[in-house]
Amino acid sequence: MRIGLFADTYPPQINGVSTSVQMLKHALEKEGHTVYVITSNNESAFKYKYDEQEKVLRVPGIKTGLYDYRLSRIYPVHLRKFIKSWNLEVIHSHHEFGIGIMARLLAKELNIPLVHTLHTMYEDNLEIMTKGHFEKTSKKLLEEFTNIFCDKTCNELIVPTTKVYSLLKDKYGFTRNIHIIPSGIETERFYIENLDMKLVDQIKKEIGIKKSDRVLVYLGRIGPEKSIDFLIKAMPKLLKKNKNIKLLIVGPGPEEKNLQKLAKQLNVDKECIFTGGVHWEDVPYYYACGEILVTASTYETQGLTLVEGMATSLAPVCINDPALISCVTDKINGLVFNNEEEYIDKILSLLKDKKLLTEIQTNARRRAEDYSSKAYALKVLEVYKEAMKSKKIKDNKNIVNRIVNRIKGGDNDSSTKQ
Numbered sequence: 001m002r003i004g005l006f007a008d009t010y011p012p013q014i015n016g017v018s019t020s021v022q023m024l025k026h027a028l029e030k031e032g033h034t035v036y037v038i039t040s041n042n043e044s045a046f047k048y049k050y051d052e053q054e055k056v057l058r059v060p061g062i063k064t065g066l067y068d069y070r071l072s073r074i075y076p077v078h079l080r081k082f083i084k085s086w087n088l089e090v091i092h093s094h095h096e097f098g099i100g101i102m103a104r105l106l107a108k109e110l111n112i113p114l115v116h117t118l119h120t121m122y123e124d125n126l127e128i129m130t131k132g133h134f135e136k137t138s139k140k141l142l143e144e145f146t147n148i149f150c151d152k153t154c155n156e157l158i159v160p161t162t163k164v165y166s167l168l169k170d171k172y173g174f175t176r177n178i179h180i181i182p183s184g185i186e187t188e189r190f191y192i193e194n195l196d197m198k199l200v201d202q203i204k205k206e207i208g209i210k211k212s213d214r215v216l217v218y219l220g221r222i223g224p225e226k227s228i229d230f231l232i233k234a235m236p237k238l239l240k241k242n243k244n245i246k247l248l249i250v251g252p253g254p255e256e257k258n259l260q261k262l263a264k265q266l267n268v269d270k271e272c273i274f275t276g277g278v279h280w281e282d283v284p285y286y287y288a289c290g291e292i293l294v295t296a297s298t299y300e301t302q303g304l305t306l307v308e309g310m311a312t313s314l315a316p317v318c319i320n321d322p323a324l325i326s327c328v329t330d331k332i333n334g335l336v337f338n339n340e341e342e343y344i345d346k347i348l349s350l351l352k353d354k355k356l357l358t359e360i361q362t363n364a365r366r367r368a369e370d371y372s373s374k375a376y377a378l379k380v381l382e383v384y385k386e387a388m389k390s391k392k393i394k395d396n397k398n399i400v401n402r403i404v405n406r407i408k409g410g411d412n413d414s415s416t417k418q
Contacts, residue, residue: 001033001384002087004112006103007094010039010056011280014251015221016304017119019280020183021094027184027377036086038099048079057083061098080106088112090384093154094119104153113387115380116154118164119183119301155387158380160302163322179383182326183302184376187368190284190311200288207273209289213246214351217290217314219283220297220305222253222274227319230296230340232259235268237344242351245271247294250286252277287312291357292350296343300324310334311368315360317346327371333363 005025009018025035040061041049049058059079083106092115093103100116107114158179159165168174188194209215218231231247238245249259249272256274263272278286287293293309293316300306300323306316307327316334318324328334335346350357 001381002089003028003033003035003384004038004083004086004088004091004103005035005094006038006091006099008040008061008097008099009042009095010037013042014277014280014283016183016302017094019185019304019308020117020119023184023186023373024092024377024380026186027373028381030374031377031381033381036083036088038083038102040099059099059102080109084110090115090387092117092380092384113156113384113391114154115156115158115383115387117158117160117183118168119160155391156383158383161323161326163326164301166322179379181376181379181383182371183304184371184373185304185307185311185368186373187311187371190287190308190368191365192288192313195284195288197288200285203282203285204289207248207275207289209246209248209273212244214242214244214292215246215248215290216292216294216317216347217248217250217287217309218294219250219286219309220295222249222251222256222259224255225297225299226253226255227296227298228255228259229262230343231294232263232266232268232272234340234344234347235263235271236266237340238347239268239271241344241348245347245351247272248275248286248290249273250275250278250283283308284312287314290314291361292317292347294343294347295319295324297321302326307368307371310364311371313361313365315350315357315364317343317350319343327367329367332360333367334360 005021007017007021009015009021011018011022021037021039025037028035035055037054037056039056039058041047041058042061043049046060048060050056057079088110090113091103091107093100094117096118104114106112156179157176158181159168160180160182162180165178165180168178204210216231218228220226222228228249231249235245235247247268256276260269260272260274263269275286287309291314293306293314295303295306295316296319297303298319298321300321303318303324306318306324310316310327310333316328318328318334318336320336320338325336328336330336335350337343337346350360
């Protein structure tokens, strides 16, 4: 099968969607399929860049001011023939704007089945994006926007969790078929036995982590919707119980300076280590610097970083959110909290009880194996087949309707002449 993956973000950019798209590409290729990626050029607003060997086309994009995302040109006309020469059998879009609109236009013009994955819960971030203004209007527009991009313009729709499924079905009233497929990861990339522990030790030394430190890891975008301030505000109370605790915050984002300021105000700036963005290849090594993975974000559609950390044998401690507890079962392969008091208690219980920590870490690693890239790719391939089938049925119906309409038109003409 010849497949086109359309996404506004792709490595070396580091975020959940970028990781998901690259993982899917590699997994599909291992199954013998030819996969092209169309994404934005993160280095230029004017230049196109095509890696023929990797089959990755980067389209010029302008900075949006939202993390490291760029908004590409919606329809670069002179690239149409180039993309058409790939003879794509299915297009799979992963964003709603920019490249996502391009995917829809090309799918319609070239008559190619379109599959879309909804990765982002915009409703959870609406207040931050609009700063609380025009709340009712914004929610209505968001509902209409989601309906157009996820219900009316694609042949098949994929969502990662029941959390997203419930929003679309129960709140937005979607009647279409929706496939729930949790995004996978290249789990073997994160396994401790596949890492060079000398490099882990080197990173620890560079960022100031000592052997006696007990390290909590947050990895992901540094944005207000991620509730990293919750983790920092809990640090003074944690340090009263265990002075060796460190909070390692890995990733880029607009909130970094504000969070550093908060840590300083709380006098925990030495215990909160900010690394900024790191190279994609180094991500597993930063997970391996810690023992526990922490997140208080309720913004996730799935939380791929949670699964990555589990694959690195970290014990996850996460907030009680449907997207997160879909892969974390409390007291089995992680611990779940509802408030700051519970968060602190659960962190301390893991640090005090070595047996419990080891058990949770072992179970977390096993659970992560359920999210292998191969299992994910095989499920997505079935959706591609459904899209091709439904597209063919729809096209046949359209042909029949056109013939019927022409016959009716001919009959009307002849009756008029008589």
